[in-house]
Amino acid sequence: MYAISGKDDMTIWTLPERPARGPKPVYSRAQITEAAIRVADAEGLEAATMRRVAAEIGTGAMSLYRYVPSRDDLLELMADRLTGELDLAGVPSGDWRADLTRYADELRAMWRRHPWIGGVRRSLPGLGPNQLVLIERLMGVLDPHVPIDENLGLVALLNGYVEGVVREEIGAAEQLRRSGLSEPEWMARSHAHVDRLVKSGDHPIFTKIVTEARRPHLSRDDQFRHGLRRVLDCVAAALPPAT
Amino acid sequence: MYAISGKDDMTIWTLPERPARGPKPVYSRAQITEAAIRVADAEGLEAATMRRVAAEIGTGAMSLYRYVPSRDDLLELMADRLTGELDLAGVPSGDWRADLTRYADELRAMWRRHPWIGGVRRSLPGLGPNQLVLIERLMGVLDPHVPIDENLGLVALLNGYVEGVVREEIGAAEQLRRSGLSEPEWMARSHAHVDRLVKSGDHPIFTKIVTEARRPHLSRDDQFRHGLRRVLDCVAAALPPAT
DNA sequence: CTCCACTGAGTACGTTGTACGCAATTGCGG
DNA sequence: CCGCAATTGCGTACAACGTACTCAGTGGAG
Numbered sequence: 001m002y003a004i005s006g007k008d009d010m011t012i013w014t015l016p017e018r019p020a021r022g023p024k025p026v027y028s029r030a031q032i033t034e035a036a037i038r039v040a041d042a043e044g045l046e047a048a049t050m051r052r053v054a055a056e057i058g059t060g061a062m063s064l065y066r067y068v069p070s071r072d073d074l075l076e077l078m079a080d081r082l083t084g085e086l087d088l089a090g091v092p093s094g095d096w097r098a099d100l101t102r103y104a105d106e107l108r109a110m111w112r113r114h115p116w117i118g119g120v121r122r123s124l125p126g127l128g129p130n131q132l133v134l135i136e137r138l139m140g141v142l143d144p145h146v147p148i149d150e151n152l153g154l155v156a157l158l159n160g161y162v163e164g165v166v167r168e169e170i171g172a173a174e175q176l177r178r179s180g181l182s183e184p185e186w187m188a189r190s191h192a193h194v195d196r197l198v199k200s201g202d203h204p205i206f207t208k209i210v211t212e213a214r215r216p217h218l219s220r221d222d223q224f225r226h227g228l229r230r231v232l233d234c235v236a237a238a239l240p241p242a243t
Numbered sequence: 244m245y246a247i248s249g250k251d252d253m254t255i256w257t258l259p260e261r262p263a264r265g266p267k268p269v270y271s272r273a274q275i276t277e278a279a280i281r282v283a284d285a286e287g288l289e290a291a292t293m294r295r296v297a298a299e300i301g302t303g304a305m306s307l308y309r310y311v312p313s314r315d316d317l318l319e320l321m322a323d324r325l326t327g328e329l330d331l332a333g334v335p336s337g338d339w340r341a342d343l344t345r346y347a348d349e350l351r352a353m354w355r356r357h358p359w360i361g362g363v364r365r366s367l368p369g370l371g372p373n374q375l376v377l378i379e380r381l382m383g384v385l386d387p388h389v390p391i392d393e394n395l396g397l398v399a400l401l402n403g404y405v406e407g408v409v410r411e412e413i414g415a416a417e418q419l420r421r422s423g424l425s426e427p428e429w430m431a432r433s434h435a436h437v438d439r440l441v442k443s444g445d446h447p448i449f450t451k452i453v454t455e456a457r458r459p460h461l462s463r464d465d466q467f468r469h470g471l472r473r474v475l476d477c478v479a480a481a482l483p484p485a486t
Numbered sequence: 487c488t489c490c491a492c493t494g495a496g497t498a499c500g501t502t503g504t505a506c507g508c509a510a511t512t513g514c515g516g
Numbered sequence: 517c518c519g520c521a522a523t524t525g526c527g528t529a530c531a532a533c534g535t536a537c538t539c540a541g542t543g544g545a546g
Contacts, residue, residue: 160403
């Protein structure tokens with residue numbers, strides 16, 4: 001009877017945005033989602049509280065509950081909106097390698113635009129409209145070539161690679177942001193600890209990683225593309241030989 | 244001056260557990276970490292609040308702060324403790340394929356024992372003692388064969404695969420647990436939504452996935468091993484031909 | 487026009503992480 | 517052996533969170 005009734009529904013996606021009678025709603029799910037994303041981009045996911053998001057669109061916290069059953073559902077909406085940012089027009093094109101490269105690049109770019117997406121805990125693949133479109137396009141790339149089980153596994157592999165790499169890329173910056181320290185200050189602090197580990201001599205491979213990381217190497221982009229090529233080779237191996 | 248002073252330290256790992264003078268501590272970091280893991284295993288990560296964990300060892304919330312600077316740091320400790328559950332004795336053994344398979348199996352098993360680990364947001368690879376040991380052992384497997392950059396990429400790939408698969412395996416169960424519904428009730432609800440999508444006919448590939456998932460197929464273990472083999476083939480391709 | 491489903495939004499509650507204070511305990515310097 | 521100071525366990529208190537409940541006001545259906 002109150003707000004949007006989540007009574008019989010498991011996800012937001014089954015709740016219609018607007019019923020019939022009554023005054024015209026002033027806001028909208030899309031507007032609220034947008035505002036939440038704006039806040040998260042600027043100040044991190046933890047800053048995107050109900051009150052803060054409401055203030056962003058110039059209203060009080062409780063007004064949001066006319067549009068969204070809970071904060072978790074709002075996060076779901078945000079995730080779907082972000083999925084919508086992936087530009088996969090024309091996919092599948094027939095060239096699976098190009099398609100998957102395109103997807104990987106888009107996904108990485110999106111993560112870098114919205115690093116907080118890694119903090120949105122989703123226990124199941126989302127069923128929002130944008131996410132459903134993504135499934136059709138992305139899985140459609142390999143669907144003609146492999147059984148669906150195999151396809152799922154390969155896509156999971158690709159996603160895993162991209163996510164892993166991006167998390168690593170983002171990690172340091174995110175931690176820096178949350179520490180609230182200045183960059184040089186933060187660098188000094190963390191280097192101090194790492195240096196102690198290195199000097200101890202007990203961690204030769206860790207040392208190797210660290211010293212390697214400190215000297216110039218391939219650009220992030222090149223590293224990403226290089227690893228991606230390997231993943232795609234791996235995909236190719238799972239395809240029938242004629243493709 | 245109060246509690247454990249996190250003044251100059253970026254991570255817990257640089258904070259000594261115990262200084263000199265004063266009364267003997269009744270508890271310990273290890274004990275608190277253990278209690279927190281027990282709670283998280285039984286009731287989920289969100290149940291592992293400071294008060295709940297403290298109650299678990301029979302004290303008040305504020306006592307924990309004599310051992311741990313913050314809840315985030317406690318999560319860090321928990322993650323490291325879980326890493327310690329991975330049994331990699333004898334790795335690297337010289338047989339890289341066996342080693343990586345062993346690691347993948349151990350990692351998957353650990354995630355299934357503690358599904359909440361997916362909710363611990365770590366922005367950087369941990370630097371706890373167990374995590375450092377893991378780095379040495381795991382990266383040591385491929386270190387003789389490939390440059391460190393390549394090694395990092397391959398390990399990221401492997402981790403990504405395992406994590407992706409396990410998240411999928413865990414997802415439904417986790418969501419069921421959080422909904423608080425009975426299993427048949429939950430099944431009915433989610434099937435209703437999915438059925439609607441399927442019946443709409445707009446999502447052929449989604450439909451394929453769903454119908455496929457409903458009929459019996461390979462066991463989870465076999466699926467995992469199958470995909471893993473493919474990942475390892477991919478790794479093999481990146482190694483010098485003689486190995 | 488009347489009705490009532492709906493709106494925006496304030497107030498209030500339970501729960502969280504944790505800052506602070508204080509009495510009790512211990513090891514160390516004398 | 518004696519105190520001093522460091523450090524303990526832990527209660528109280530607070531700010532911030534998600535959100536249940538409330539109510540006056542709005543506007544389309546009858």
